[in-house]
Amino acid sequence: MEAKTKDLWVFVETNEDGTAKNVGIELLTPGKMMAGKQGGALVAVVIGCGADEAVKAASEHGADKVIVVDGPEYKHYSTDAYAIALCTLVEKYGPTSMLIGATNNGRDLGPRVSCRLHTGLTADCTALDIDEETGNVAWTRPAFGGNLMATILCPNHRPQIGTVRPGVFKKGDVTAANAEIIKEDIHVADDQIRTQVIELIKEMGGENVDLEGAEIIVSGGRGVGGPEGFDTIKALADVLGATVGASRAAVDAGWIAHAHQVGQTGKTVGPKLYIACGISGAIQHLAGMSGSDCIVAINKDPDAPIFDVADYGVVGNLFEVLPVLVDGIKKAHG
Amino acid sequence: MNILVCVKQVPDTTEIKIDPVKNTLIRDGVPSIVNPFDGYALEAAARIKDKNPDTKIVVLTMGPPQATAAIKECLAIAADKGYLVSGRTFGGSDTLATSYILYNAVKKIEELEGKFDAIFCGKQAIDGDTAQVGPELAEHLGYPQVTYGLEAEVDGDMLKVKKEVEEGVEVIGVKFPCLITYTKPAWDPRYPTIKRKMAANKAEIPVLGDDAFPDIDTTRIGLKGSPTNVKKTFVPQKKTGGVKIAEEDNTASAKKLFELLTAASII
Numbered sequence: 001m002e003a004k005t006k007d008l009w010v011f012v013e014t015n016e017d018g019t020a021k022n023v024g025i026e027l028l029t030p031g032k033m034m035a036g037k038q039g040g041a042l043v044a045v046v047i048g049c050g051a052d053e054a055v056k057a058a059s060e061h062g063a064d065k066v067i068v069v070d071g072p073e074y075k076h077y078s079t080d081a082y083a084i085a086l087c088t089l090v091e092k093y094g095p096t097s098m099l100i101g102a103t104n105n106g107r108d109l110g111p112r113v114s115c116r117l118h119t120g121l122t123a124d125c126t127a128l129d130i131d132e133e134t135g136n137v138a139w140t141r142p143a144f145g146g147n148l149m150a151t152i153l154c155p156n157h158r159p160q161i162g163t164v165r166p167g168v169f170k171k172g173d174v175t176a177a178n179a180e181i182i183k184e185d186i187h188v189a190d191d192q193i194r195t196q197v198i199e200l201i202k203e204m205g206g207e208n209v210d211l212e213g214a215e216i217i218v219s220g221g222r223g224v225g226g227p228e229g230f231d232t233i234k235a236l237a238d239v240l241g242a243t244v245g246a247s248r249a250a251v252d253a254g255w256i257a258h259a260h261q262v263g264q265t266g267k268t269v270g271p272k273l274y275i276a277c278g279i280s281g282a283i284q285h286l287a288g289m290s291g292s293d294c295i296v297a298i299n300k301d302p303d304a305p306i307f308d309v310a311d312y313g314v315v316g317n318l319f320e321v322l323p324v325l326v327d328g329i330k331k332a333h334g
Numbered sequence: 335m336n337i338l339v340c341v342k343q344v345p346d347t348t349e350i351k352i353d354p355v356k357n358t359l360i361r362d363g364v365p366s367i368v369n370p371f372d373g374y375a376l377e378a379a380a381r382i383k384d385k386n387p388d389t390k391i392v393v394l395t396m397g398p399p400q401a402t403a404a405i406k407e408c409l410a411i412a413a414d415k416g417y418l419v420s421g422r423t424f425g426g427s428d429t430l431a432t433s434y435i436l437y438n439a440v441k442k443i444e445e446l447e448g449k450f451d452a453i454f455c456g457k458q459a460i461d462g463d464t465a466q467v468g469p470e471l472a473e474h475l476g477y478p479q480v481t482y483g484l485e486a487e488v489d490g491d492m493l494k495v496k497k498e499v500e501e502g503v504e505v506i507g508v509k510f511p512c513l514i515t516y517t518k519p520a521w522d523p524r525y526p527t528i529k530r531k532m533a534a535n536k537a538e539i540p541v542l543g544d545d546a547f548p549d550i551d552t553t554r555i556g557l558k559g560s561p562t563n564v565k566k567t568f569v570p571q572k573k574t575g576g577v578k579i580a581e582e583d584n585t586a587s588a589k590k591l592f593e594l595l596t597a598a599s600i601i
Contacts, residue, residue: 080478107481111429111464111466111467111468112469112479114430114466115430115433115470115473116473118561119430121429123463123464142570143463144345145460148567151564151568152563152565154561157561194508196506198494198507199504200503201502202501209501212500251518258498258519264347265460265518273601283348284348295576311575311576312576312594314579314591315579315587316584316587321588322588324584324585324588325591328588328596329592332596
């Protein structure tokens with residue numbers, strides 16, 4: 001399709017309580033820069049149920065306009081309802097570009113929508129810009145397990161769409177909320193939603209493993225030695241209020257559930273602090289965590305590749321290092 | 335039950351090294367494997383067949399002629415039949431063009447094998463990591479999709495799929511026909527038996543070439559039919575300037591780390 005405007009859209013995914021997922025708000029930061037270069041407005045698109053908080057957050061973080069679709073059919077994500085709503089909006093307003101957070105749902109929705117609109121999609125971007133020569137969005141993403149970066153253009157199809165990894169961009173400062181709010185009524189009938197959630201089986205212990213939204217992650221790898229070794233990892237995570245991550249080696253060994261896995265075949269994370277314990281740092285793991293603000297590595301092997309990306313590296317035994325850290329933090333917090 | 339499993343032959347990315355002088359990928363001598371996520375999709379189909387023995391599993395791949403090896407591997411593990419889509423005009427296709435070609439291939443293979451109840455794909459391929467082709471194929475077919483599947487079970491006219499979500503595992507019900515993409519489950523896929531391996535080696539793999547789809551829109555395939563194109567590729571920069579701590583013992587190192595992190599207001 002042809003673009004009707006020069007506007008750039010950011011799809012703001014919502015949680016079931018109507019708040020915005022972090023990545024949607026994060027994407028308003030590069031979105032502002034890109035919309036400026038494209039000469040269009042920055043538009044946040046909020047789809048959800050009772051999503052006033054998400055609309056407010058988008059408005060406070062730089063959106064010029066917020067288009068909101070609100071209804072009970074959007075409370076729980078479904079490919080069908082969200083694809084219908086988003087495609088209807090794109091066809092009506094005709095943005096030139098659209099950013100979607102690369103969460104599980106974003107990666108489910110992006111290809112469905114881009115295919116229906118017959119346009120290009122670039123997945124899992126880690127850098128965004130406007131190509132000076134052509135004015136197209138320059139989407140940069142890792143491939144081959146993070147060994148290679150590629151910059152992709154979508155020159156002749158609109159909108160240009162990309163999914164962008166959570167944690168790559170930082171939320172902007174809160175400003176006065178003065179975005180124009182546009183409410184759109186799009187109702188999706190029950191029989192148009194062809195999947196149904198029968199049951200939610202919470203993870204053992206009922207914990208929500210939200211690695212993508214975590215500010216601090218303490219991860220364990222092969223060096224943890226066994227499932228009981230993760231008790232030491234959890235002890236540090238507990239005092240830091242951190243989420244527990246793991247390398248593929250630890251997950252494959254059955255020491256911890258796959259939901260904790262960070263890396264190419266697990267989650268891509270971008271916390272403020274990532275503490276890698278007994279993780280050698282295979283390229284597939286680095287691909288999932290090298291965007292963290294600060295990386296601390298603890299490993300016995302002084303030549304482990306994890307030290308190449310670490311801001312602070314300790315060559316030593318994690319079982320002796322972590323308890324000292326735990327004590328120090330406990331004392332500091334009284 | 336008639337299940338189609340889509341697989342891709344990929345370089346084993348764990349074996350890829352960087353040429354330190356030219357700063358490019360060294361792909362020579364890197365073994366080709368069946369994309370691991372596609373292996374999980376095949377295993378999910380095989381588990382359905384374990385419980386429903388009249389199930390037929392057909393494998394489809396697109397790639398150069400040597401991708402036949404990937405089909406043979408799938409035949410040795412669990413598949414009953416395999417098709418290769420291979421043609422010059424398909425080369426350079428991005429995910430949208432690829433999914434469109436695969437859509438045409440599904441329609442063609444259904445003429446020969448009967449309609450598929452379900453199409454299984456890996457969540458993503460480990461070379462491109464896009465996770466786009468599965469959902470795009472579902473859209474071309476007009477089928478519902480479930481992504482991040484772990485395993486699936488037939489329940490009457492629907493499939494009950496265990497799907498990995500942030501909070502744990504969701505069980506999703508979806509009616510046939512549908513498309514499911516699979517991520518890594520808690521168990522390992524089965525190995526081929528010697529007998530199946532020998533039979534697979536002898537199997538003829540039908541090839542669907544450039545002329546296999548007379549109705550295909552040639553403006554939507556190959557490099558020219560792809561909405562996206564690669565402007566440049568480069569090897570990511572390594573981070574430098576980290577602090578390495580190796581004091582006389584672990585306790586001293588830990589204390590030093592704590593001091594540094596506190597001083598930098600990180601914790």
